[in-house]
Amino acid sequence: MSDLFGEVDEEMRREQLKKLWDKYSIYFIVLMVLIVAGVAGWRGYQYLESKKAAEAGAAFEKAVELSEQDKHADAEKAFTELAAKAPSGYRTLARLRAAGEAASRDSKAAAKMYDDIAADRSVGGEWQDLAKLRAAGLMLDSASYADMQQRLEASAAPKSTFRHSAREMLALSAWRNNDMTAARKWLDAISEDNETPPGLRSRAEALQALLPPVAKS
Incomplete structure (x- = not known):
């Protein structure tokens, strides 16, 4: 008798599954098609991106x-x-390399190209800082200290990736514009930073030795 009831239950389950399949099979098939199409599309996208990267x-x-x-x-x-x-x-x-090549023919045009990169938030913070530094390097001999300060002071902050180079440029600009107080400020920042590269530290010490003595109060 139990076998009979078991067969009846099994038949009922089959009938229920058949009804569910008849009702929802189209959705299942559509879902499977979408999954396959999605995987194929993603694979195709990856291939195209890989190809573009190789060509670039x-x-x-x-x-x-x-x-x-x-x-x-x-x-x-x-x-x-x-x-x-x-x-x-x-x-x-x-873009950075194009600006670098432009520097050989027109430093002002190259600085403008670097400035455009520095102003473009989509490139990322460190790339922007690097572009600021490159532009400032091209303008170092001609720009006022105020201009250099505006360009580089944020990049000279304690946690900035390019703070060492930014501080050196600011010190040089201050020196060339006869602002010895500002020059001393940035040279002190260089000497007090334990992570300052040895070569830059040596250059800073050499320039520091040329500064006039601090007036005693």
């Missing part, structure tokens, strides 16, 4: 070769074209 890498290397051959105009053009169409990883690098 090859174009970047060719532009670097032009630069190494002192073909700066051609290199600048190649980097500029790459910056317009490359994936994001290469885009910022190409």
